Amino acid sequence: MSPRRKPRQSAEPSFPDIAQLGEAIISTIQTAFRTPQRTPLEIIYNLKLTHFIGNEGHEGAEKWLNHMEKTFQVMQSRRNLSLDRWFETTTWFLGEHHASWWRQESYQLTPSEIMDWGVFKELFQKRFIPLAYIDHKKQEFTHLKQGKMSANEYYRMFTDLSRYDPEVAANSVKMLRRFSLGTKKKWGSIVTSTHCATYQEFYEILLRIEDSENMPSESENEEGKNGGQRRDDKGKGQAQDSEF
Structure with missing residues (x-):
């Protein structure tokens, strides 16, 4: 009777599962770089x-x-x-x-x-x-006027002071009316001619108007071009005189 053969062993080395190896590497990196939790x-x-x-x-x-x-x-x-x-x-x-x-x-x-x-x-x-300080700030909000402030400056101050009058601040209609009353007179009629639901919408309109007012007009642009041309011509004349 011939001797029993031992099962043939594979010559190829065994490797761990790739997915498990990847998870182990990621876990090690995260542990190494994890920031300690602060109190x-x-x-x-x-x-x-x-x-x-x-x-x-x-x-x-x-x-x-x-x-x-x-x-x-x-x-x-x-x-x-x-x-x-x-x-x-x-x-x-x-x-x-x-x-x-x-x-x-x-x-x-x-x-x-x-x-x-x-x-x-x-x-x-x-x-x-104290309440006296709160009342003073409330009055400041009530009587706030834009004056020489830009639309953006007026909006920020109005919004900041509104917290001293929570009853008005919680009412969009009252806030719009209060905001429009404080704007420059030439802008006051905008709220009646343009439909605005909130003072924020009114503010956006004021910004656009203010930007358009600050843009130079066509006549100013033309005058600037002509003025530049005259300066150039004058400079050319002076340069020609200096050659003789």
Whole structure:
């Protein structure tokens, strides 16, 4: 009886699956270059937010609070800062004197109120942005006139001040009327002759009119060409005289 032969082994080396190998390589690269996740405090300090010292005045206090709130909104949308940590994060940027003010205020609040951003914002505004300042800004908005401002400058100031009168700001008809009343007299009739649903549409029309007014007329262009021709002719004459 002949001896049993061993099964023939392939001379070709065995390789791992190409797809698995590719996934392993990509995973290794991603691990090597993955940026370590930063804490909310590290992110905020990298944004270079300023501390609230207290000598910024009413307008400075308002700008500081609005800037902090906008920053937190962006961070929350990117899942870097939850709403219940807004208050805690803000207190890191209060100066020593105002941190003491907040501690005194917090003694009168419940634990849930202490963590409520709306409560902190209301108390901060009451302390550093008084109603007299808000009323002054509201009056400034009510009586705002374009004057020597460009259409763009007037639009930006009007939009910025409108937040002090939320009742008007929420009504497109009132905003259009208020905006048109403040424009230059020669433009005031546009709103009645042109259908505009919002003050933004009226502003776009003003921009086009302003641009057309700033463009040089055909007579000015022709005069400029003739003036240039006369200067050239004069220069040629002087050049010819200098040859003799």
